[in-house]
Amino acid sequence: MSSNKKYWKSVEELNENSSIVETLQQNEFVQEIPTDEFLGDKSSLESSSTSRRDFLKYVGFSTAAASLAACEGPVKKSIPYVVQPDRIVPGVANYYATTIADGYDFASVLIKTREGRPIKVENNNLATSNGDANARVHASVLSLYDNTRLQGPKKGEEDIDWITLDKEVGAKLAALGGKELVLLTQTFASPSTSKLISEFKAKYQNVRHVVYDAVSNSEALDAYQMMYGERALADYDFSKANTIVSVAADFLGDWQGGGYDSGYAKGRIPKNGKMSKHTHFEANMSLTGANADKRIAVTPSEQKQVLAALYTYVTGSGSKSSLGADLDAQVIKAAGQIKKAGSSAVVVTGIQDVDAQLVVLAINKAIKSKAFNESTPRTIRQGDSKAVIQLVKDMNAGRVGGLLIAGVNPMYSLPNANEFKTGLEKVSVSVAFSMHNDDTASLCNYVATTPHYLESWGDVELKKGSYSLMQPTINPLFDTRQFQETLLKWTGNTSTYHDYIKSAWTGILGGSSWNQALHDGVLVKPSLPKQELVDAIEAPEGDVANVEAVPAPNSADQNVGAAARRLSIAKATGLELTLYTKTALGDGQQASNPWLQEMPDPITRASWDNYLTVSKADAAQLGLTNENVANGALNGSYAKVTVGEVEVTVPVIIQPGQAKGSVGLALGYGKTKGLKEEMQVGVNAYPLYKNLNAVQNVSVSEAEGEHEFACVQLHNTLMGRGDIVKETTLEIFNTKDHHEWNAIPEVSKNHIEYEVTSPEVDLWDEFDRSVGHHFNLSIDLNACTGCGACVIACHAENNVPVVGKSEIRRSRDMHWLRIDRYYSSEESFEGDNEKKDNIAGLGSSLSEFGEMESASDNPQVVFQPVMCQHCNHAPCETVCPVAATSHGRQGQNHMAYNRCVGTRYCGNNCPYKVRRFNWFLYNNNDEFDYNMNNDLGRMVLNPDVVVRSRGVMEKCSMCIQMTQKTILDAKRDGRPVKDGEFQTACSAACSSGAMVFGDINDKDSEIAKLKEDNRMYHLLEHVGTKPNVMYQTKVRNTTEA
């Protein structure tokens, strides 16, 4: 029986006389479809001679022609050298030792070149200091091939040649009329450059040399001078310290020139039941704070009080602590540990305050810290912020006639850039020595385009007595001339800078060979007595502006007490902003480097951005929010940050561990001149950097809009999953059996519990893996600082593409190696585990798992590098329908890209989520404008590794090209492979020794020992994948003094 019911689709239909219903009955759409719009201009269509038939003919023809043409292989040309250089064999890499010294990063490195092209940066193992490349140094090789670099000298907007430039500038410099000529430079720390500048000063009268560090260390330098009479930075060796107390010193980051992580990591690996104890007071969550055993979040003004109190408790003199009881108790504990450790302790601070720096030096002096090397102060920061501020004043007063700016970009990095601009207009001749047409260069009269450090000569004194040489690794790509070369010309010296260094080095070399020094890249002269050392190097760079402001060394002792008193009464109004530098961009010199832009921040895991880090409590008060949108990406509100009359609007990330009452913002972003649009990300924080001081009192208010972040890790907390990160305390580690703190999960079979590693409960038959090599990689969670050098090294070695911000936001990042960062939701990970174990019942689980999703106010942090685990029982291999991924006898999980059809089953079946899918063709694609899309940028590609195409899976290969090369070298020499010869890009880049790679079938190898270590565990062991990557349980030193 049919129903009489009337069905209606909208209320409108109930209205009998509705015109819409009427129209809809006739037409499918109420409105006429605007075909004209998408067919374009009607008249031109009508006049077009191409009919539909013609069009189809053309399509048919071109398709046929294209498919026919595709059958014909392209003709490839092969062009040999006319005269092949002796040392170049096509296909064989050459290595050169050189040094990066861009004013911010200083490191002795090895450069791998192929057919004359530098393609990778490696650590220089001969270097005793700063031999470890950080992420920026690893990425610097890509900055060489930056197609936004200037290609020749310029006068204003027009290109000129060097002869014209020399003539015109020479004439203008001669006609300054008694006005001052100022050299505004980066820190060169170069003996030969110092000598050259003094000669330049002698030639042109009335010359002032101002050294400017974009991120200032002026106060630390001043304090050191007050104490030791030398303007330098204290040098520490953290491997000698078993108790480290840091007050806001991010020494695993860029604190005082960086390069301290390898020494620190050495002391962090428990040996004979001992490891160092690290207590950290800070406001922003830094890399160092994240690695500390005990991290105490305090605002910048409290930091000063903490330091004053620490001084009081350690030395027994000084004023009484004014801290709150909780904090005071922490300081007392820290002081107790220092006193107990005595000379094995060290205190460091990153507070930008002469008093604070002085107090720290005094504490280290008082405890006679072994970690503090008095005889070898660091010379890699020499900037004087007072002199810089004075210079801007002088420029505006019209006292400066000529300005030569080398290696710095004050228009971008000065807080008072506008004043600098007005001053610059009053200068009669200004020359910028720059690689890019950046903010400063574009305003100067002339740009004397400089080469990249890989195209330059140079020398650096990293610290007293430790010298390092810079040599070109490629012919200059463009018509460039380095700053020193130009200075030589302008002083009338006809020798090349290479010869100049060589002659300047006769004193430094003593009797040793120049060629040997150039080959090694480094030269250490430890035997020289102190006074001779001072004579050997030239006078420190720059003219100290206010000599009288710095008291004589002998009065320092009295000053310390007063300094501590001044620190103890530090107060702040409103929120305190700490400006910091990020691992990826540093001071922002390499902002146009896509590798660095795409490298996720180790703490926030956000790439392509800087942001205001706000504590949860403050965010709630200010109405600032973070949320994950439907596709999982992170959005955040904007905030208006005001310092005085300067106001910037920045996106906000709520940062666990941020001290309440403080906010943080990274410098180095927001560049807008001289780089591609894609790289112009973030907000320039330098305008807030008043008086070149990183701590500012700010007011923060909510602003309109929502920011879209490109954050690669959405899950912040570990949620008590002890099978991912195993952690224990030193006490348990020392006293209990390893089965207790590093238990292998068990499964039940026939009511008998078996360990998951037992063959009894294995789905698969085990292969015999005892023959040949069997590669394993060990990652020590204790030594890993999360610095990210491995991430960039992997990029460089394996031609990993850059995908850009919007793709990252869609979780399509291509990093083969990621460093997961986990927060604890309780005070510690232990607390997490307990909480999870105690969950009972559905109600409890719902609420408590919900709670565990958010990190605690001051969480524990752990870093875990994860790459393909190269499982012996790999789940990805069994699901591949085309056998594109398979296992090798040497333990590597192979991926044949040309066989892959892109089903992505393997990615779905991988428990570690390390497989990456090429959603697009990332090279030669107009949609992407990164290094793989221009001829210059492609020069960095590793010719031994294929560039993957669209639609295939890729992943970590455990650098099979490197292991194969090591094997081939051994075969050719007819010898067995030695331990330590096998390396991957990440293990070679890891200066902290966290990553160790090798052959476990070589029973005497380090990796074989690590495999048997009590701390060893596998990621998600219970899945039974039997990975070839192992982790070493993290041990925290929670011993109280």
Next chain:
Amino acid sequence: MKQVKHRNSASKILILGTVFLFTLFNPVFGQEEVVADTAVATEASSGGDVAKGEELFKSLCAACHKRYKKMTGPALFGVTERRDTEWLYSWIKNSAAMIASGDADAVAIYEEYNKTAMNAFPQLTNTDIDDILAYVMVPKAAPVAPVGQELSQEAPSGVSSDVLLAILALVFLMLVVILFLVNNTLKRFAEANNIELPGQEERTPIWKAFVQNQFLVLVSTIFLLLASGYFVYGYFMQVGVDQGYAPIQPIHYSHKIHAGDNKIECKYCHSSARVSKTSGIPSLNVCMNCHKSISEVADATATAEHSKEFYDGEIQKLYKAVGWDEESQSYTGETEPVKWVRIHNLPDFAYFNHSQHVSVAGVECQKCHGPVEEMEIMYQHAPLTMGWCINCHRETNVKVADNEYYEKIHKQLSKKYGVDQLTAAQMGGLECGKCHY
């Protein structure tokens, strides 16, 4: 009778045609090559032994001198007319002493050749020097005329073969016509003699029968499908396989002359094959190691296909590319790299390392590159497909002798597989990741 006459005429044509054919073929076979022996045995003017002089010249002088051409040193033909014999004796025995003593001629020639000192040959006796001088004074042989004639004679014979073919076709056509005529004639005979010819039965045409036989249709369709499948598969499998690829190169470089006739070791020029993944196309300075003194090929090098002038022209191309001025025997500095066309192209996703195969495994170059020493121009010998690679890995034993690297692994693996000699495949040479990364 009429008919008899007919028959006669047909046989006559046949015979005539055959005779005509033979006369045409005859001159081709009859052509005897008369190549004049061009070896010159001219009597020497100064009375030395030319043969002995040639031997000495080639061992001692040829590195820097030529008889008719300037090289590092001057051309020596006519030297006895330019210089006094005594002067030559002392110059050859010790030129440096003469320059030092301030002999005007000696100093002049020393200056002229950029102060390049000539080696002293105190071991030569005056007789030896006479022999050498006798050899250098042999006048240049006139170009061999018969070669050119031979070439010009070959052209008409090429045309005649075409004509021959046309005549043959004509003869066949005639035969068909004759057959038809004979048949007609016979039929007419039969009719005339009233002989009943067997009548043709009405038969279904073969194609109709074929269509009616469904089984046959099915079988042949399957056969056709299979056959076309086979060919289509064959066609697709050769897409991208460039076996036999022999592109025209900017310089006609003959491996036959270098590696074959002159037996130059492959790795002399392709030296990076020993240490690198690429075998390396030799840079032009490697060519100049020899070609600095070899500016022209020997007469014997010329072939019917390529004349001496052609080869000399190719050497000139090298000089132009490397910027070598033959006149002044110096480099001009104006170079233009040679853009060779790459013959062996492995796809980007396959990693191949020459040193692994050449140095470690000791594989002969010819194994993959074919008889290079016989190739006038280089071509791709092997298909360079994955199947080809793998086949070799399956068949080839790993060369383990005197290689400590293999000691342990070979012992373990050969025990495991129960063999004496491991193949590359057993050593792991079939794993994907060994070649694809």
